[in-house]
Amino acid sequence: MANANTDSSYRAEQLIAEDIDAYLERHQHKTLLRFITCGSVDDGKSTLIGRLLYDSKLIFEDQLAALESDSRRVGTQGEKIDFALLVDGLAAEREQGITIDVAYRFFATENRKFIVADTPGHEQYTRNMVTGASTAQLAVILIDARKGVLTQTRRHSYLTHLVGIRHLLLAINKMDLVAYDQQVFDAIVAEYRAFAEQIGIQDFVAIPVSGLEGDNITLPSDRTPWYQGPTLLGYLESVELDEAWLASGPFRLPVQWVNRPNLDFRGFSGQIASGVVHPGDAVQVLPGGQRSRVARIVTFDGDLDEAHAGQSVTLTLTDEIDCSRGQVIAAVADAEDAAAATGGMAARPETAAPALAVADQFEATLVWMAEEPMLPGRGYLMKLATNQLAASITAIKHQVDINSLAREPATQLGLNDIGVCNLSTDRPVPFTPYAENPDLGGFILIDRLTNATVGAGLLHFALRRSQNLPWQHLEVDRAAHAALKGQQPRLIWLTGFPGAGKSSIANALEKKLHALGRHTYLLDGKNLRHDLNRDLGFTQADRVENIRRVGAVARLMVDAGLIVIAAFISPFRSERELLRSQMRDGEFIEVFVDTPLAVAEQRDTQGLYRRARAGELFNVTGIDSPYEPPQRPELHLDTTRMSVEEAAEAILERLFS
Amino acid sequence: MKTLTHLQRLEAESIHIMREVVAEAERPVMLYSIGKDSAAMLHVARKAFYPSPPPFPLLHVDTTWKFRAMYELRERAAAEAGMELLVHQNPEARERGINPFDHGALHTDMWKTEGLKQALDLHAFDAAFGGARRDEEKSRAKERVFSFRSANHRWDPKNQRPELWRLYNARKAKGESIRVFPMSNWTELDIWQYIHLEGIEIVPLYFSAPRPTVVRDGLILMVDDDRFPLQAGEEPVERWIRFRTLGCYPLTGAVESRAQTLPEVIQEMLLTTTSERQGRAIDHDQSASMEKKKQEGYF
Numbered sequence: 001m002a003n004a005n006t007d008s009s010y011r012a013e014q015l016i017a018e019d020i021d022a023y024l025e026r027h028q029h030k031t032l033l034r035f036i037t038c039g040s041v042d043d044g045k046s047t048l049i050g051r052l053l054y055d056s057k058l059i060f061e062d063q064l065a066a067l068e069s070d071s072r073r074v075g076t077q078g079e080k081i082d083f084a085l086l087v088d089g090l091a092a093e094r095e096q097g098i099t100i101d102v103a104y105r106f107f108a109t110e111n112r113k114f115i116v117a118d119t120p121g122h123e124q125y126t127r128n129m130v131t132g133a134s135t136a137q138l139a140v141i142l143i144d145a146r147k148g149v150l151t152q153t154r155r156h157s158y159l160t161h162l163v164g165i166r167h168l169l170l171a172i173n174k175m176d177l178v179a180y181d182q183q184v185f186d187a188i189v190a191e192y193r194a195f196a197e198q199i200g201i202q203d204f205v206a207i208p209v210s211g212l213e214g215d216n217i218t219l220p221s222d223r224t225p226w227y228q229g230p231t232l233l234g235y236l237e238s239v240e241l242d243e244a245w246l247a248s249g250p251f252r253l254p255v256q257w258v259n260r261p262n263l264d265f266r267g268f269s270g271q272i273a274s275g276v277v278h279p280g281d282a283v284q285v286l287p288g289g290q291r292s293r294v295a296r297i298v299t300f301d302g303d304l305d306e307a308h309a310g311q312s313v314t315l316t317l318t319d320e321i322d323c324s325r326g327q328v329i330a331a332v333a334d335a336e337d338a339a340a341a342t343g344g345m346a347a348r349p350e351t352a353a354p355a356l357a358v359a360d361q362f363e364a365t366l367v368w369m370a371e372e373p374m375l376p377g378r379g380y381l382m383k384l385a386t387n388q389l390a391a392s393i394t395a396i397k398h399q400v401d402i403n404s405l406a407r408e409p410a411t412q413l414g415l416n417d418i419g420v421c422n423l424s425t426d427r428p429v430p431f432t433p434y435a436e437n438p439d440l441g442g443f444i445l446i447d448r449l450t451n452a453t454v455g456a457g458l459l460h461f462a463l464r465r466s467q468n469l470p471w472q473h474l475e476v477d478r479a480a481h482a483a484l485k486g487q488q489p490r491l492i493w494l495t496g497f498p499g500a501g502k503s504s505i506a507n508a509l510e511k512k513l514h515a516l517g518r519h520t521y522l523l524d525g526k527n528l529r530h531d532l533n534r535d536l537g538f539t540q541a542d543r544v545e546n547i548r549r550v551g552a553v554a555r556l557m558v559d560a561g562l563i564v565i566a567a568f569i570s571p572f573r574s575e576r577e578l579l580r581s582q583m584r585d586g587e588f589i590e591v592f593v594d595t596p597l598a599v600a601e602q603r604d605t606q607g608l609y610r611r612a613r614a615g616e617l618f619n620v621t622g623i624d625s626p627y628e629p630p631q632r633p634e635l636h637l638d639t640t641r642m643s644v645e646e647a648a649e650a651i652l653e654r655l656f657s
Numbered sequence: 658m659k660t661l662t663h664l665q666r667l668e669a670e671s672i673h674i675m676r677e678v679v680a681e682a683e684r685p686v687m688l689y690s691i692g693k694d695s696a697a698m699l700h701v702a703r704k705a706f707y708p709s710p711p712p713f714p715l716l717h718v719d720t721t722w723k724f725r726a727m728y729e730l731r732e733r734a735a736a737e738a739g740m741e742l743l744v745h746q747n748p749e750a751r752e753r754g755i756n757p758f759d760h761g762a763l764h765t766d767m768w769k770t771e772g773l774k775q776a777l778d779l780h781a782f783d784a785a786f787g788g789a790r791r792d793e794e795k796s797r798a799k800e801r802v803f804s805f806r807s808a809n810h811r812w813d814p815k816n817q818r819p820e821l822w823r824l825y826n827a828r829k830a831k832g833e834s835i836r837v838f839p840m841s842n843w844t845e846l847d848i849w850q851y852i853h854l855e856g857i858e859i860v861p862l863y864f865s866a867p868r869p870t871v872v873r874d875g876l877i878l879m880v881d882d883d884r885f886p887l888q889a890g891e892e893p894v895e896r897w898i899r900f901r902t903l904g905c906y907p908l909t910g911a912v913e914s915r916a917q918t919l920p921e922v923i924q925e926m927l928l929t930t931t932s933e934r935q936g937r938a939i940d941h942d943q944s945a946s947m948e949k950k951k952q953e954g955y956f
Binding site: 027028113257299311 | 660661662663664665666667668669670672673676677679680703704705707710791792818819820824829830841842846850854920923924927928
């Protein structure tokens with residue numbers, strides 16, 4: 001039976017005591033494996049991790065003393081040590097008896113250092129698991145031998161497979177509770193294999209273990225003589241790292257930072273996403289496609305002859321070309337091009353690589369991580385490698401039911417939902433499919449207002465739409481349009497509750513501008529819903545799309561040189577802010593028509609509130625649909641203290657001040 | 658292709674994190690406590706931006722009660738890295754004569770916690786690198802690499818952002834700031850090994866020597882200067898000691914040791930059976946005390 005003093009830890013201890021220099025030399029050459037454990041507390045996951053820490057001698061005496069006293073106080077193992085208590089983190093969680101986030105643990109054996117991402121198996125599992133799995137190369141999936149393959153086993157396997165983890169270890173735990181029965185083990189493995197093939201998992205390793213008793217964790221157990229495979233730790237120590245796979249790809253370096261200590265040095269710093277680079281290699285900078293050669297690989301420890309995936313380096317190029325954060329330095333497309341770029345010199349064979357694609361429309365899998373739902377058409381910030389972009393989801397193709405793995409239609413994604421979507425960015429960016437390289441295919445979405453990370457995504461491929469439709473260069477441009485009309489084009493955006501007086505003020509304003517000889521157009525929410533937006537209802541998703549379309553129309557009119565007045569409830573800050581960001585500075589004038597709900601409801605010019613209160617209408621802003629007032633509008637009109645005329649005057653004044 | 662060792666991978670990750678912060682933050686700063694973790698972090702920073710010096714200043718939040726040997730290394734380390742060194746001492750704590758002998762927890766609170774907030778506000782730093790590691794203490798296992806603080810420096814454990822791949826979201830509202838821990842994934846042994854391999858200079862107090870000491874409440878304290886109030890009948894005794902962590906000298910317990918070289922120190926560390934933080938008086942109150950301190954703004 002296994003115990004704390006395994007042979008290997010004993011040997012290490014002896015070496016430390018007798019020849020510390022030899023030990024250090026050995027430690028210095030350890031490799032690093034990051035893995036994730038999936039399963040719930042009930043599967044004995046915390047116990048298993050606690051056991052790994054304990055057996056690899058990472059528990060100190062004072063911690064052990066605390067553990068023993070904690071075990072007696074709140075443990076679940078009677079007089080025995082409760083290993084699970086070693087890994088339960090924050091105080092609040094310990095009191096509630098749950099783990100609610102991703103925790104990282106560290107241990108080392110003689111050959112490897114390990115970083116374990118520990119995630120809970122219940123609530124929030126999707127978000128936490130995807131987060132923990134994103135940096136892992138291997139997943140340990142725990143199965144309770146008494147229960148077999150459960151829905152959560154399928155869920156965990158699907159998610160680890162989705163995030164592209166290439167090594168799967170099935171730890172069939174609590175073998176002590178099924179009398180170390182081989183038939184139980186074999187049946188579970190067979191059932192799992194059938195499922196794994198179904199979702200495209202090529203290979204996995206199954207090991208019968210007991211976290212509590214220590215069987216097959218660090219030493220082969222004599223209670224499972226029928227099992228000849230590796231121990232859990234043995235497998236973790238010997239599994240092949242992703243590094244070689246990433247280094248075998250084409251060279252790509254996303255530029256993080258341009259290093260300019262003086263006028264004579266211009267270096268491009270970043271962590272190599274894939275491939276190998278040498279001085280002299282032909283490269284191009286994308287987007288843009290300018291070509292050059294690598295002059296030096298500069299590091300603090302001296303120039304390198306070679307650098308590969310995973311290393312943080314600084315490159316200098318032989319030519320003075322533009323290159324900044326967000327661009328990718330990549331191997332040139334093929335040997336012939338390389339030869340051309342190097343002036344006829346034969347290129348190294350390893351620089352002959354497929355071209356790095358650049359696109360602004362994608363298909364992607366999106367995992368939603370926020371309470372606030374993802375709405376197609378809403379603008380988000382996107383971080384892809386070292387690029388920050390404006391992005392929006394243009395369509396949800398389908399949602400994946402994480403339990404049944406069935407595809408279902410969806411109009412929005414809620415917390416922990418997974419969907420396959422079309423995605424559009426504000427400019428073309430270099431990328432690779434996630435499956436080829438996580439660094440250039442994995443992205444996060446950020447909420448523009450709260451700055452929270454709300455989604456994580458994996459790019460599949462570029463949609464061949466926008467590339468085929470280049471922008472037509474227009475010779476009579478916006479400045480020409482505006483000059484002919486002799487005015488500064490503007491978009492005056494009136495927002496407020498229904499019945500606040502937006503349309504009345506807009507009307508009065510347009511009359512005044514018209515009288516002044518200005519070229520105007522009034523876009524009214526109610527009118528557009530009879531035509532352009534007749535297919536849209538009043539759900540959150542439809543409201544977002546409504547404003548997106550109106551914004552597109554309004555921007556065209558501003559381009560045409562008009563002063564556009566738009567009167568829309570436009571209840572969400574996100575859409576108004578997106579619109580603002582799409583226009584030039586000073587062009588967008590947000591006017592908050594501030595009429596308290598009670599006053600608007602009392603006026604009830606259209607009978608809307610009465611019908612909503614009577615239960616005849618739903619999704620009415622202010623009643624059962626939210627309104628987010630502007631935080632910094634260009635103009636704030638308090639309609640309880642001014643007439644329609646005065647309000648219109650106030651806007652006019654702001655316009656020509 | 659040579660496979661990267663674990664230290665090379667940790668270093669590459671830390672460099673990546675530091676460069677992200679410099680690219681995205683407006684006014685980054687590196688908190689420098691003069692300890693071994695700070696020394697390793699500073700060394701990584703020099704590598705990250707070479708041949709430029711690290712493009713941010715070093716900030717030492719001083720309590721005036723550090724060991725003398727620490728002050729001696731401080732200026733030299735900054736100069737060697739070509740970086741500006743900022744030293745902040747909380748004027749209110751100075752005025753009220755706050756000290757570790759008479760004021761207990763208030764000493765840490767005013768000099769360190771309050772002092773740090775003051776310094777960050779004073780210089781309007783929006784991102785501060787710290788040398789904390791996830792393996793130091795249980796509540797840190799879930800700490801993000803980018804840890805967000807509200808405008809009044811509060812840490813809300815429920816409201817931290819998920820961190821995926823190598824993508825760090827550094828966006829924040831005005832007034833908010835980020836504490837960044839580029840060494841999150843290093844362990845104590847990794848730090849020692851790195852210092853050994855890279856030949857990084859550290860405070861000599863990490864190595865054993867005969868030093869004047871007294872024993873109080875089970876801690877071996879070093880009488881580093883004449884501000885140390887000796888109790889009646891108390892006489893400093895010379896002992897061979899060294900320190901596993903360095904802080905304010907009256908609060909930092911030494912261990913008896915004969916380890917005078919780095920390999921010997923590492924050897925002792927690996928064969929020892931008590932964890933690193935045990936030498937700090939601050940943690941003894943209760944096991945979740947670090948977490949409470951963090952919520953209040955202690956690093």
